[in-house]
Amino acid sequence: MSMENGIAFNRRQFLRFGLTVASGMLMPASLKAFSREGGSVAVHPLQTFVQPPMLEAKNGLLDVTLTASYLNTKLSGANAKHQYPVSLRAYAYDAHGPSYSGPTLVVKGGDQLRIKLVNNLPVNPPVLAFRDPTNYMKPNTTNLHVHGLHVYPGIYEDKSPLEYGDYVVDPNSGGIRPGGDSRQYVYKIPKDHPEGPFYYHPQYHGSSAIQAASLMSGAIMVRGPVDNLLEMDQAKELIFLFQAPYFATSEIKNNYSVSNGSLEKFAQIADHPTGHGVNHFKHVAVDAQPVLINGVRQPTIVMESGEVQRWRFINTQVFNYLSLSLDDHTFHQYTSDGWGSSTYQDYPDGRQKNGKGILLAPGNRSSVLIKAGATGTYLLRSLPVKIAQGRQTATLPGDILAKIVVVEAKEAMELPSTPLPVSNFLKPVTDKEFASAGGRKRSIIFNMVGNEVLDPSHNDPSFIDEAIAESASIASSVKESVKQKIAMAKAGISKVTGNPIEGSQYFPPFVFPTYDYELQPPNGIIQNVILGAIEEWTVFNCNSIAHVFHIHVNPMFITKLNGIPVDPYWCDTVALPAGGTQAMPTSVTFRMRFQDFIGPYILHSQMLKDSDLGLVQRVTVLPI
Amino acid sequence: MGIVQKDFYEITGISGGKDQTLALLKSKDVLGWGGAGSGHRTPPNQDICSNKSPNTGAVYVGEISHFSNVSAGYGISLGVTDGNPCIWGFCQIAIGGQDAFTEAPTPIKGISNISKVAAGQFIFAAIDQTGRVYTWGLNIDYALGRVSSQNNAPPDLVTGLPPIKDIVLGDNFMLALTNDHKVYGWGSNSAGQMGMGHLNNINIPKPIEFSAKIIQIAVGSTHALAVTSDGNLYGWGSNNFGQSGDGAHPYIERPKRIVFPEKITAVAAGMHYSLALSSSGKVFAWGWNGFGQLGLGDLKSRANPTLISGLNGVRAIAAGEMHSLAIGKRQLLGWGSNASGQLGSGAAKQTTPKPFLAIA
Incomplete structure (x- = not known):
């Protein structure tokens, strides 16, 4: 998609753009602003930041049903104004319909979290390409992983029907099958479980990328002593579920015959893993998938000058890093993933000298306190991240993730003093x-590594070097001619062996670039x-x-x-x-x-x- | 690896690795059982996360014979054919700049006249016919006993060592036995396995002090055993299951004698457990017993050496990560983990010695 009329770089241009966003109210209809207690609160009219509903354990128990199905909706691309109709896998909870993310589940040490996962996705598509090494992938079979939680990973064999802990070692013939199969998960949170942000997503081998790169994720907050500190309790909590759903669009060169708005082929991710859409500097950075925050592209957050808020960052992306920085502000980090520290690690504005972004690899989380400065408008950014160097270099482009509008203060707030309690x-x-x-x-x-039984004469590194030299793009950097050559070689070998994945002989990795699939x-x-x-x-x-x-x-x-x-x-x-x-x-x-x-x-x-x-x-x- | 000195057996050596068993035959062929490094080709990985059925039965490793020595490591095995080392198994990193190897043995270039090899967890060693030691692999915690410009280093000589006749590999460390019955150590010292009275890693080969002559050494993951010429046994290093022979301390920083009712001639060690062969052909076992690898009919760990009853006439012993091997009377026996088929057919936990190959 074109970026020319998308993100602007200087403040003035952004302000103009931001106002458009505000007046356009590009907010998912199914999401509302929620306070920590779960009820709606008065929100500044400029605020477009929304959060998934929050479900909190009562009397030691949180019992929820999640249902996986398709969500047909519209999502913003890199340009927040440009929305695409999509049909992606998503979670619904209890009697509600599917949404941009699952609900936020709130528990504390000693609680029991029960999740019944129902798979209402349609049956898996038939295998069309007989010799495709990824035929074992079943995009509509699923399971659930509670990322980071310190909980039992086995099956409770004494229960009938069986109950599951954080069990993901499903065989290819198993998992939670589409068409109505279900599984009862039970997570007994240990009493001394540290407090912090966690999240859930599918981890069924072979289909984890295609499902997590749809909309199948949701936040888990474990509460504990640090949350009970007066200043922490008073600070408004915002949960940022960073998602970057992948789907076919007319702007993408090769959609592998997948219709626009859908994610149905592993190759849509595997062949261009950083995604499409965001790239401000074509020559130094790769394309990246635009990041949404709780379903919204570039939402606006309103704070009062001197107000302290606590922000929980969860990078649910399947490939891309984030390097979070807020203009003219310092993040005071107190959890790394979900694991607390007794002191703050400070991350001043990463654009300035001695500043640095909070680096979040896919799966990483962070909790920070942020004290709003003078009135004005500030941008929450992801700074460029160099994700590959050496044989190949690749830099994720910077991006603008949200706008923070700071208005007049009512009262100043303070950060909790250190040392913070730690389990x-x-x-x-x-x-x-x-x-x-x-x-x-x-x-x-x-x-x-590649393990294709290739004719070594088609495995000439000079081809690859040449291809890399001609493009900084991370995965499209093999020239088509090289791709064709490799594909021809693969086809030739397939004919002879009848099975391209059988061989255990393998050749030096190309690292990046990849051609279609490299089964390990x-x-x-x-x-x-x-x-x-x-x-x-x-x-x-x-x-x-x-x-x-x-x-x-x-x-x-x-x-x-x-x-x-x-x-x-x-x-x-x-x-x-x-x-x-x-x-x-x-x-x-x-x-x-x-x-x-x-x-x-x-x-x-x-x-x-x-x-x-x-x-x-x-x-x-x-x-x- | 327990080597039988006499040549009238059909089996001349046995070696236990992570999940594999190798038997060197008098014909100079190698038989393999179990998982990666056994010579069994592994099926595709669609069920990589879930239970997979074990490989049953033995296969010949490769097509070439003329093996004179083998060593089963962490999913990777080494062998010596006509003085040249070769490698097979599951190894995700290149060795010495060579990328391609599989369950079929691939020669390792650059070293020759090798008499003995030792395979660990991405660390490797070879002794040449003059007693010089080559090491290669991941050089962390000084595991290679030398400085290397690459941290995944190709084979090169370890300097500062007298002529060596045996070398054994644990987690990022090595112990070497000299021709004149001394022991040198280098590498990780996480549980005192260097035997030098502290927990600091050792960056170049250093001798471990003994008052007696040492004739055989063995290491598990993080503990070490040494047999003296007068039949005594010393243990040191990790001792969280009593594997170093003393239930009182969770780790032992200097060699400490373990008392036996009879003289000991050979030792073997796996993950936190130990085996000792007595001069009368009996086997003692102690340490962790999660898979029945002590051979005592249960899964209870022992902090003191315990006789495996009913096992007599044993000529050689070896230990993998969680399985034990013995050359007995007309039988190759094994006990402990059989989860990958490293003891042939049968249940995943074998708590008593089980014959799995008839031998001459």
Whole structure:
């Protein structure tokens, strides 16, 4: 889509544009502004920021039914004024219809969260291309993952019908099938569960990208002592569910025969993983999918000068990073993902000297306090992010995510004073504690490789280099001619072998660019961990791209970056440094307490198309 | 890897890896059982997240024979054919600049005249016929015992070592046994497995102090065992399940003697568990027992060496991550995890020794 009349860069132009937005009221009809208590409150007429409904546990229980089905609606593109009719997979809850996101689920330590997930998506499409290696992908079979929550990942076998914890190790023949199949999930939140933002999304192997890149996600807030601080309680809470739904449009060159407004083919994501639409600097940045906040493109938030608000950021995107910065303001971060800290990490305006954006890889969250400055209009931006370097370089373009209008003050507010309360669950892992709990170390390799049985004569790196040199675009950087050559080679081999995925011989990765699909080599390794162990894992990145590592159930205590010690911190999703190679992989090292829960679960790339292709490994925590 | 010294057996060596078992035959062929690194081709990954059925039965590794040594590592195996090392299994990183390898052995270029290989978790070692040590793989925590310009380093010599006759690999560390019965260590020291009285990593090979001559060494994930020439056994490193032989401390920073009722001739170690072979052909087991790898008929861990009853006449022992192996009388036996078919057919947990191959 054209950007020429889209986002403007200087303040004056933006103001004009912002007013248009306000008068246009491009707000999803099914969303209303909600206060923390769940009731509607008076909202400044300029405000177009909306939040999903908030459902809070009562008497230790929150019981909700989510239904997956198609939502037919209109979504803004990069240009907020330009709306596209779409038909995308989405969640409905209880008796309500499907919406731009699932409801926000609010619980605290000790609560039980029950989610019945009903799959009313239509049956999976028939397999058309017999030898397509992605035939195992079933776009309408689903399941549910509560991203980051420290909860039991198994099945409660003693219940009839069965009840499920954060169980995602479904076989290809299983999952929650379309056409009305359902599953009862039960998450028992531990008493000392740290308070912070989490979220839910599908994690059914092979279809996680296509579903999460529709509208299938929603926020989970775990409350705790920090939320009870007077100043925190008084600060208005805004939850930002950053979504970037992918769908076919007439502006996209290749929609793989998918009709406009729909996301039905894995290739729509896999072949152009950063998306389409946002690119202000064609020559230095790749295209990116426009980001919506709770379904709205570039909403307006109204604050009073001196007012403190707390903002919860959740990057539900399936590939793209965000680097959040607010003009002339400082973010005071107090949770990294859902894991709190006793002090604030300050992020001043990233455009200015000594400023920096809050980097959110896909799956990352953050909680910040923000104190509104002088009256005026300020932009919430995502700064450009270099997501690949080395063999290939790629920079996500900057974007404008929201407009903040600061009006006259009624009263000044203060930030809660430090130290903030932090759950004992997050006490640092010392060397002695590590030594006493086994001291195991593991190396995990993230290396996207091609495993096609290609004729090496068609695997000439000079072709690739040439292609890269001619385009900075991240995934369309293989010239069509190269693509055709590779495709011809693939077809030729397919004819001979009858099965392009059978071969386990593979060739040096092209990293980016990809051609259609690169199914990963069969991965038979299971990481077996003994319950109660503390382990130190180093995750190596052998590719140019900054892969994103996520592991279920237990948070990571990050200790090293590229082998160099860092100020340790907790998270559950971590960006691996870009610019790795097989000879010099980049790395992140963390320690983890494998306590409380046994069971099989997974580690995987939160760049979900890679996970769907095989960048995933099973972790089994074994009973003592 | 437990090597049988005499050559009248059809099996001349056994090695247990993460999920695989390798048996070196007198014919110089290698038989493999189990998961990655066994020689079994792995099916496509559509069920990568879910339970998969184990590989049953043995396969010959590759088409070439003339193997003189094998080592089963973390889903990856190494072998020596005519003095040249080769590699097979599931390895997502290149080795020494070579990218392509599969369940079919691929030669490792750049080193030759190799007599012995050792495969770990993306770290590897080889000893040449003059006792020099080559290491390669991921050089974290100084695991390769040398400085490398790449952190995934190609094979190169470790300097500062006397002639070496055996080398064993744990989590980011290595121990080497010299021809004159001394032990050197380097790499990760997360649980005191360097045996030097502290928890600091060791960046270049350093000797571990013993008053006796050491004739054999073994390491698990993070603990170490050494047999002396007079039949005594020492343990050190992680001890959270008593795998280093002393239930009192969760880790042991210096070698400590473990008392046995008879002399010990060989040791083997897996993830937090240990095996010892006595001079009378009996096997003792202790440490973590989650898959029955102690062979004691249950899943209860033991902080003290416990005799496996009914197992006699054992000539050699080996341990994988969670499975145990023994060359017994006319039988190759295994116990512990069989989740990947590394002990042939049968249930995933084998709590007593189970014969899975008849041998001469």
